Amino acid sequence: MGGYFFRQVWQNLNQSRWINAITLGTITLSFLILGLFLVIFLNAKGLMEDWGSRIRVTAYLSDSLSAEQVSHLRQKILHFEEVRDVRYRSKDQALKTLQESLKGRQGLLRGLPRNPLPASMEIQLQPEHRNSIGVQGLVAKLKGAPEIEELQFGSEWVERFSAFMILLQVLGMGLSGLLLLATIFVICNTIRLNIFARQQEIEIMRYVGATGLFIRTPFYIEGALQGFLGASLALTMLFFFFQLFLTKVYEPLEEMLGIFPLHFLTWEQAAAMALGGVALGLFATQVSVGRYLRV
Amino acid sequence: MIEMVHVSKAYDLSPSALLDISLKIERGKFVYLTGPSGAGKTTLLKLLYVAERPTEGEIQVNGFEVLKLKPREIPRLRQTLGVVFQDLKLLPRRTALENVAFALEVLKMERKKVLEKAFQALRLVELERKGNCFPGQLSSGEQQRVAIARAIVNEPSLLLADEPTGNINAEAAEGILRLFDEINLRGTTLVVATHNEALPSMLPKERIILDRGRLVYSSLPKPPQEFL
Numbered sequence: 407m408g409g410y411f412f413r414q415v416w417q418n419l420n421q422s423r424w425i426n427a428i429t430l431g432t433i434t435l436s437f438l439i440l441g442l443f444l445v446i447f448l449n450a451k452g453l454m455e456d457w458g459s460r461i462r463v464t465a466y467l468s469d470s471l472s473a474e475q476v477s478h479l480r481q482k483i484l485h486f487e488e489v490r491d492v493r494y495r496s497k498d499q500a501l502k503t504l505q506e507s508l509k510g511r512q513g514l515l516r517g518l519p520r521n522p523l524p525a526s527m528e529i530q531l532q533p534e535h536r537n538s539i540g541v542q543g544l545v546a547k548l549k550g551a552p553e554i555e556e557l558q559f560g561s562e563w564v565e566r567f568s569a570f571m572i573l574l575q576v577l578g579m580g581l582s583g584l585l586l587l588a589t590i591f592v593i594c595n596t597i598r599l600n601i602f603a604r605q606q607e608i609e610i611m612r613y614v615g616a617t618g619l620f621i622r623t624p625f626y627i628e629g630a631l632q633g634f635l636g637a638s639l640a641l642t643m644l645f646f647f648f649q650l651f652l653t654k655v656y657e658p659l660e661e662m663l664g665i666f667p668l669h670f671l672t673w674e675q676a677a678a679m680a681l682g683g684v685a686l687g688l689f690a691t692q693v694s695v696g697r698y699l700r701v
Numbered sequence: 702m703i704e705m706v707h708v709s710k711a712y713d714l715s716p717s718a719l720l721d722i723s724l725k726i727e728r729g730k731f732v733y734l735t736g737p738s739g740a741g742k743t744t745l746l747k748l749l750y751v752a753e754r755p756t757e758g759e760i761q762v763n764g765f766e767v768l769k770l771k772p773r774e775i776p777r778l779r780q781t782l783g784v785v786f787q788d789l790k791l792l793p794r795r796t797a798l799e800n801v802a803f804a805l806e807v808l809k810m811e812r813k814k815v816l817e818k819a820f821q822a823l824r825l826v827e828l829e830r831k832g833n834c835f836p837g838q839l840s841s842g843e844q845q846r847v848a849i850a851r852a853i854v855n856e857p858s859l860l861l862a863d864e865p866t867g868n869i870n871a872e873a874a875e876g877i878l879r880l881f882d883e884i885n886l887r888g889t890t891l892v893v894a895t896h897n898e899a900l901p902s903m904l905p906k907e908r909i910i911l912d913r914g915r916l917v918y919s920s921l922p923k924p925p926q927e928f929l
Contacts, residue, residue: 409812410806410809606792609790610790613750613752613779613784613790614780614784614803614804614807614855615777615778615779615807615808615855616776616807616808617776618773618776620807620809621807
């Protein structure tokens, strides 16, 4: 039974080799571009998250605060929805940190009549608030608090990068959407041509008692197979190009660019892409079969 | 086996392709359906294998009430009958054996059994030695026999043949009739549509005559006027 279907599929593929090769090529190209955008997007997103986690608001405190007031202020800040964590740094800790960062040049600090550094609170934001709106919202709540002398924050660069990510996402989705539409059209057309090529056979099948599902099944297998092969081929090529980029372009420039590891798709993402190919093939077949195959 | 009650069929270009046909063909009969070209023979056969639906009337074939059949149920009826088409409908890129086997493959039968039965059917039509030939390599009479082998390979209880001797000489036609007789003797009901008036005299059997869509003669017992 299953053997019959695969024989039919093989026969279809063989009968119109060029059309099927062009179809496979189109699916592969579409998925290659889609995969490329996905790899760029996911890596950029990783970079964004990494940078975003470094967004902090630092509140420099007045010297006159008692331990109780500091504790009260910390609790108050922790209750803001934008805040994930608050780390208090006393005047002494601030000085110690400065001394450590001035390795070998501690002499600069000698002779100071008193510790000039203020105590501070380093406020870490919740992931969803690591943008300029989140930062501005928190700053608005902290401004005017008598315990705080000065606030330090900066998020414009994150905002710009975030806008670039949105642009990349829209561009990627738009282009991939168009390519997938073109792919559906090409698969539809191939299946349609195969239906026409087998018109006589299909007519006889109907008259000798084949069920509609039996007649349609080889076309579904063909569509799913083309989608799967196209997506898998694209993944293989993408992996090859990725490795090539890593060794020939990225690694030589790594020292200049800093350490930011690039990642390929996870196996779950790759499997989802291959399954996406199957779904696309099945969908396109359904469109063609529904329109051109009357059983 | 076959019952038609007040059956009519109209097409846009032929409003009276069939007019008020009532007939009953019992199991095991061999019936000629004759009449000139355009009399409605092919239309009547098409109604029996549900390639067409009647405009009016009721039809029962092998226990199936045709009008009540849903599209997905039609294959079940077709699996109980064999059809020899006027244009044979042989697949040119398949061998004789593959053409015959094709009818069984769609019935989801095992490949080994399919080939075994297809070979038996070819033997019955005396073409077992030409199983590997493509239709284009066979004579008209041999092609006709391949089409018959394909129609009987699933051992149908009813065989419908549309002009089965249309393109062959008298000698080959007689051979085909002998073959039909043999198939009939095995218990299969036969309805053979032909415009060739000589056939019924070569092998006399029951006869129905159509003319311009009307039943003008039947040697069969009078049918009931409605289903029981």
